[in-house]
Each structure stands twice: as C-alpha cells, then as structure tokens.
Amino acid sequence: MSLSPAPFTLFAVVTALRSAGCVFAEDEAELIVAAAADPAALAAMVERRAAGHPLEHVLGWAGFDGLRIVVGPGVFVPRRRTEFLLHQAAALARPGAVVVDLCCGSGALGAALAARLGPLELHAADVEPAAVRYARRNLGGAGEVHRGDLFEPLPGTLRGRVEILLANVPYVPTGDVGLLPPEARIHEPRVALDGGPDGLDVLRRVAAEAPHWLAPGGHLLIETSERQATRAEETLARHGLATRVVVSDELYATVVVATRPGGLG
Template identity: 50%
Template sequence: MRTAPPAELVARLRSAGCVFAEEEAALLVETAENEAQLAELSNRRTGGEPLEQVLGWVAFDGLRLRLRPGVFVPRQRTTFLVQTAAALAPRRGVVADVCCGVGAVAAALAARRPDLDLFATDLDPVAVAVARENLPDQVGTGCGDLLTAVPLSWRGQLGVVVANTPYVPSAEISGLPPEAREHEPLATLDGGADGLDLQRRLAQQAPGWLAPGGRVLTEIAAAQTDAAVTAFAAAGFDARVRISAEWGSGVLVAQLSE
C-alpha cells in the first residue's frame, strides 16, 4: 500500500500552482532516492520546471519515455496522431517521424505496429540522443531538418510521413504556461506567424519522398484547418482534417492527388 506523500510537500506544490499536487508529490517521492534528492526535485518543480523533466520520464500511449531538461515534453493529445498513423500506415510500410523530439510518436508506432519500418529525425541533436534511448534498436534516427536526415535510399519509399511540428503562432507564445515557454526550446513551440511555417516546408519537401499513395500526417489546431489544407493543396495534396473530441487535437491527413 502506497504511503501518503508528506503534507508539507503537497502544500508547497499546491502553493506553486500544481493542480494535481498530491499525485505529483507521490511521483517525486517515488523517484527520489533520498531526502536530499527529494528536496532537489521538489525545488525544481516548485521553481516551474515541467514535472516530466524533473522526473526524467513521461508516460505516453502506454510507454514510459525518457526525458532530459530543456527538451520538448510530449503532450497526451498527440496520441491521436499516433492512432491515426497506426490506422493508415500500409502493412509493412515505411514511415518517417520528423520533428520527432524524444521519439514519442515513433516509439508508440513501433509498439502498436511492429510490422512498420521506422526512421525518426529531429533538428536538435539533444532530442535525437534522447530518442535513441527511447526507440527500439530497429528504428533508425537522424539529425537534420525535416526529411533531410532520412536515408536517401528511402526516397520515394515512404508510405507515411508523420510530424508533430511546432504549430503555435508566434504571437501566442507569450500566453503559453511558463513551464512550457521557459523550459522547452522555443523552436519546438513557435510555428511562425500563423503557426504553419514548418507545415508549408514539409508540404513542399514530402512529395519526392512518398511512395505512390503515400500520406503526410501532421498535428494541427482546429483553428488552422483551412490554412493547413490550403498549404498542402498548393503542393499537390488532397488534404482533410480529422478532429478528436476525446483528445482535443486535430490531425491533417494529406495524400498526393492522382
């Protein structure tokens, strides 16, 4: 039977604005090896650092994934992107996860669809190093801009390109929770004026990498539906957006027009 976390710690976390103070306190106690480490972890959390970075891991789609300070923390809503990709990827298909961060999407896809041939890329070498720790040996990784880090031998072979690109409009960054804007790299959040800068570049890059019938799947906000569809249509895609009421997120599904 789990012992209740110290009331003083719960009170500190609650005063710092932690909504789930009891649950967070229990996780901190479970993670710390001694009182000194518990004090260190607690101070980091009450100082505003994301809980997942303090713990060194995040729960995502049934997996426990490693994290480091200063990297993007996978959001639970991205589970809808994983679900959509798992449903649409062809049997024994070749899939590239770009803007992979710590490898959350690729790791979840590897667990859900072990038949897939997966490769994960990110521009940040620190994120790629963490992804390498989270991914099965058979999943390749590369460091580079979008699809440029995918092996050239995969060109024209991709059944799916899946991407959780930054998509927060620049003017809205200041409204994000402090733990995000102060502790996660700006490049993982800021998507440009309307949030779709990387989406547009991916739409232009992807056609040369896709196999016939291949798709690009990206996470977007519901308010970006029209602009995202227009961006991919301009690159020759037939695009639709799926909205999940369960997860509160959207996924653009773009397939090259026949």
C-alpha cells in the same frame, strides 16, 4: 516553500507543491515521491518542480500511449493530444511499413507506433541535439535517428518510399509563444514551439517536400490547431495531396491527413 532532505512525507510534498501553485499537487506529489531515490533526491525534485520545471523533466519520463518516454531538460515533452495523431497513423500503417517521424523530439511517436505495430522501417529526425539524444534512447533498436533540418538528413533511398510520414511540427504563432505556460516557454526549446507569424511556416516547408518522399498512396499526418486546419489543408492541397481533417473533442486535437495520389504497391 522548500523541503528539507529528511524527514519527508507525502503531506509535506503536497504542501510544497500546492504553495508553488501546482494545480494537481496531490497527483504530482505521489509521482515524485515514487520516483525519488532518497530524501535528498526528493528535496531536489520538489525544488525543481516548485521552480516551474515541467513535471516530466523532473520525473525523467512522460507517459505517452501507455509508454514511459524518457525526457529531460532541453527536450519537448510529448503531449497527450498527440496520441490522437498516433492513433490515426496506426490505423493507416501496415506492419513493416516505411515510416518517417519529422520534428521527432523525444521520439515518442515513432516508439509508440512501433510498440503498436511491431517492427517498422523507421527513421526519425530532429534539428535539436538534445532531442536526437533522447530519441535514440527511446527508439533503441526500433529505428534510426538523424540530426538535421526536416528532410535534409534522411537517406536518399527513402525518396518515394515513405508510407507514413509523421510531422508534429511546431505550430504556435510567434506572437502567442509568450502566452504559453512557463513550463513550455521557459523550459522547452523554442524551435519546437514557434511556427512563425501564423504558425504554419514549418508546415509549408514539409508540404513542399513531402510529395517527393511519399510513396504513391502514402500518408502525411500533421497535428495543427482547429483555427489553422483550413489553411493547412489548402497548403497541402496546393502540392497535389488529397487532404482531410480529423478531430478529437476528447483530446482537443486536430490532425490533417494528406495522401499522395496513387496506390501502395
């Protein structure tokens, strides 16, 4: 069902979204109506959402830990479950800590951690050009964003100094990518989703390099799935890191925390 530019009502938007199969049509309609600048913009937004574009891309923002993170076409939408990783990091970090956010996407994790703790020595990196653009907008002056593959673009001066290493790496097994909702598999970059045959390819690469970048006593935090947690722990432990798994049943989130032996000076 299409929506003519005028007149427009909340009921018409709900009807159009419900016809398109949007489960939370009423909630989405309220957000879209509030965001639309005029009837023509509203009609275009409803059309995009009905065509399967992620709601966050249509709105231009995603809610994350109380922040509005700017997102758009070609960038991974931060998930609410990743707030659990953020909470674990915030509990371990000190104000002014040296923080690196790998596979940063929109920069949501770094922006939210800075909002919670105040100024940090914050660096973020992503291989996707669109992600880098959005991360720079979302971090503003709170951190520096680098374009490149994992650790490769980071300043060498960070080696051995990183206190908190955030790595929300892709962990969907290649064979499962096709089972994801269309919003993800069609409209988000595959490189942000596909973790290789068992979903752990990128995690292995991070595990191999992390000990060289972490400060003594520094922490690496990686989101994974419940079924991958044991293998993820084993992988990190093989590189000399002390590991533990924390789980949130409420957010359906699993995070592996790996610590470099020693103490922060």
